[in-house]
Amino acid sequence: MTAPSSLYEINHRAITVLCRELGIANTLRFIRQFSTGHGEYTQEREAMQEGKTLGSIMEEIKQMRERKKQG
Numbered sequence: 001m002t003a004p005s006s007l008y009e010i011n012h013r014a015i016t017v018l019c020r021e022l023g024i025a026n027t028l029r030f031i032r033q034f035s036t037g038h039g040e041y042t043q044e045r046e047a048m049q050e051g052k053t054l055g056s057i058m059e060e061i062k063q064m065r066e067r068k069k070q071g
Contacts, residue, residue, distance in 0.1 A: 015031075
């Protein structure tokens, strides 16, 4: 049985393996998904959606899709 590794050593080995297998860019993408972010998501979402109805949101989606089609 081997001695327990330090958290630093485990992280270092894991990142080394990920970089070797996935490449640096995909390793960063993988690690980024676990970050907690910042700010107040609920308050920001409520402020962003204030005064909008389901119908107005659906209309915005339709307009975005149309712009995307037009290129």
